[in-house]
Amino acid sequence: MVENITPDETLDCRGLSCPMPLLKVKKALKKLKPGQILEVLGTDPGSKNDIPGLCQKAGRRVSRNGR
């Protein structure tokens, strides 16, 4: 979890594998307003590479990249 940051939305992708977490993030990003923070919980090691990539394309910032 990120210290001192309260997410506006939390997406639980634990147990899901590629491409489901990515699709869920893609869907959640559409609903997100500018400045809002989305927290994604996941267990697939691949998500660490995929989600920042998607966010970069969509012009979002990724603040944390932990497990």
Place this chain on the structure above:
Amino acid sequence: VLISTNSILTLGLLWGAFGSALLSKQFAIRKAPPLELLKGCVGGTLMGIGAAMAGGCNVGGFYTAVSALSASGIAMMIGLLIGAYLGLRYLYWELEHLPSGSTGSGSISKEGKQVDWLKIEPYIGAVVFLAAFVCAGIYNREAYTEVGGLLLCGIAFGFIIQRTRFCFVRGFREPFMTGESQVPRAIAISIIVSALGFATLKWSGLRGENVYVPQAFWFGGLVGGVIFGIGMVVAGGCGSGSVWRAGEGHIKLILAVIFFALSTSLFKAWIRSSDSLNSLMGYRIFMPDFLTYKWSLILIIAIMLAYYIITAWNEETEKFVVEL
């Protein structure tokens, strides 16, 4: 089974991916929600059927086949694209209508003791690789040296594809899903290179012209490709991708691999047992027999360059990206 080429390679892949995931502390039994597990089974079954029809999975039926100047590979490429699109459409539909099916209720095992577990994972990984060498040694002693070598090759390959997270599905899914074009472009370029290599080998007579040319043009390749494409997107891994993810501990992909193996052998046996079914799959078409080597190569290079350019253009414009 323990001395057949394909199963040894697959075993090696699984073994290498398992060891590699352990070494990098990425192994865990990853339980998934029931719908996801079902998708693993269904996706695996579809891939098995598709592979039986097309004369190979995404590698044997498409990648190697195109490189080996087989017309069936091109048929399967078209099929894979259609299948990936249809599979993605299903995933989108599922997100809208069955969102609970992929809610993160699954868990990673041993939440409490996880720290200790992660600490010893690399050591287990080392033991796993040592065991591989012992195994190869036993094969060597039992006069199956080649099999042992093959096992080690498979393991090395498994290690590499786990680390690089090599994923063929991306080559066909990403143009529709995120627009990302890195993998599609990589596949296109590498096929051009290997087609040139194959053409040289076959033209010079070093390899038989029918090597890696499945009897699947056009029905088997095209329809098999569509079925395989849907399966790989639903399962979340192609032939090799499912195997290394299985080695990483994803229950969904372990199921996919099992169902793949079962359905492909059953379906292959069924196709072979019936003459009409067998001839329905199509012909064994080695393109230079009809187009000459020069024009076959030009055709393949043109198709791959077109795929390269279109996917790169799509990354900028997102023309083919399907919105949720």
